[in-house]
Amino acid sequence: MIHRWPSPGKLNLFLYITGRRADGYHLLQTLFQFLDYGDQLTIEPVNTGVVRLLTPLPGVAAEDNLIVRAAELLRRHPLAAKNKFSRPGADIWLEKRLPMGGGLGGGSSNAATVLVALNNLWQCGLDNMELARLGLSLGADVPVFVRGRAAFAEGIGEILTPASPPEKWYLVAMPPVSVSTPVIFADPALKRDSPARSLETLLREPFQNVCEPIARKHFYEVEQHLSWLLEYAPSRLTGTGACVFAEFDTETDARQVLEQAPAWMHGFVTRGVNVSPLHDTLAGAN
Ligand SMILES: C[C@@](CO)(OP(=O)(O)O)[C@H](O)COP(=O)(O)OP(=O)(O)OC[C@H]1O[C@@H](n2ccc(N)nc2=O)[C@H](O)[C@@H]1O
Numbered sequence: 001m002i003h004r005w006p007s008p009g010k011l012n013l014f015l016y017i018t019g020r021r022a023d024g025y026h027l028l029q030t031l032f033q034f035l036d037y038g039d040q041l042t043i044e045p046v047n048t049g050v051v052r053l054l055t056p057l058p059g060v061a062a063e064d065n066l067i068v069r070a071a072e073l074l075r076r077h078p079l080a081a082k083n084k085f086s087r088p089g090a091d092i093w094l095e096k097r098l099p100m101g102g103g104l105g106g107g108s109s110n111a112a113t114v115l116v117a118l119n120n121l122w123q124c125g126l127d128n129m130e131l132a133r134l135g136l137s138l139g140a141d142v143p144v145f146v147r148g149r150a151a152f153a154e155g156i157g158e159i160l161t162p163a164s165p166p167e168k169w170y171l172v173a174m175p176p177v178s179v180s181t182p183v184i185f186a187d188p189a190l191k192r193d194s195p196a197r198s199l200e201t202l203l204r205e206p207f208q209n210v211c212e213p214i215a216r217k218h219f220y221e222v223e224q225h226l227s228w229l230l231e232y233a234p235s236r237l238t239g240t241g242a243c244v245f246a247e248f249d250t251e252t253d254a255r256q257v258l259e260q261a262p263a264w265m266h267g268f269v270t271r272g273v274n275v276s277p278l279h280d281t282l283a284g285a286n
């Protein structure tokens with residue numbers, strides 16, 4: 001049986017850095033919301049003991065692909081041995097819509113979708129907490145996608161408090177550059193001393209992303225896209241970039257601005273959602 005699973009994008013509605021851990025990782029305070037837009041994974045569970053990704057991503061070796069790494073992690077988990085297949089394996093196809101290095105969390109979301117979907121299809125019986133813990137070893141943003149609730153994240157992204165920000169409409173613009181997260185985090189000018197504040201306080205203040213001035217400085221395309229959007233609506237960088245988003249109260253308003261966009265700007269309009277489309281699918285599968 002072949003199954004289709006959504007792998008949604010995310011936005012960081014705000015992002016502050018409050019310090020660093022001893023290992024150099026940055027301590028964040030960020031608000032995650034999902035997008036009703038993203039990649040699609042088609043998964044066929046098979047009893048071969050082999051995980052295959054049949055749609056390679058240019059520039060990413062299969063063994064480095066977060067889809068394969070997530071599936072292997074679950075396959076080797078002691079509890080996965082108890083699953084319905086004697087030799088759990090999977091054939092996986094990816095329809096990629098989220099730009100890589102876009103700050104929309106595509107790779108992390110792909111990993112989370114594989115963990116949640118294969119846990120269901122192989123009937124491993126791991127709970128979301130255990131899947132999120134497994135996911136954290138693949139990337140800081142995997143746990144929020146596994147848990148599937150909009151959340152205020154602290155630590156390096158793994159301390160999650162569910163949140164319910166307004167579900168606005170967004171015009172997400174995709175500058176044609178891939179921003180590597182370490183490039184932004186390595187810049188000495190990055191503001192790393194924001195005071196740690198409560199979610200209530202942060203929700204009352206104007207939302208900011210401290211990575212934005214760094215991404216604008218390093219990448220002309222980010223500067224160009226953000227400057228254009230700011231003429232029409234409140235707009236910010238997501239994550240460490242490259243994507244930027246403008247927020248609107250209605251879909252019509254967002255679409256009107258996209259229609260006026262210059263030829264060099266590519267983007268899409270979608271709604272922010274506080275429950276991940278992945279979890280809507282999971283609820284339907286059970
Ligand atoms: C900062 C965020 C906000 O969403 O940026 P985006 O990647 O979404 O743009 C993410 O948490 C990023 O998560 P992710 O992209 O998975 O980063 P990882 O692969 O875990 O880490 C890549 C590298 O970034 C640096 N890094 C990452 C996360 C963090 N809190 N502090 C760091 O200093 C480390 O040098 C690490 O080796």
Ligand SMILES: Nc1ncnc2c1ncn2[C@@H]1O[C@H](COP(=O)(O)OP(=O)(O)O)[C@@H](O)[C@H]1O
Pocket residue numbers: 057060064065066067098099100101102103104105106107108110111178179181239241242
């Ligand atoms: N399945 C995958 N989808 C996207 N990127 C992946 C995947 N597997 C590994 N990667 C690597 O992870 C990097 C970050 O990708 P992505 O999560 O899309 O960006 P971001 O973290 O900026 O949102 C990519 O540049 C790529 O090298």
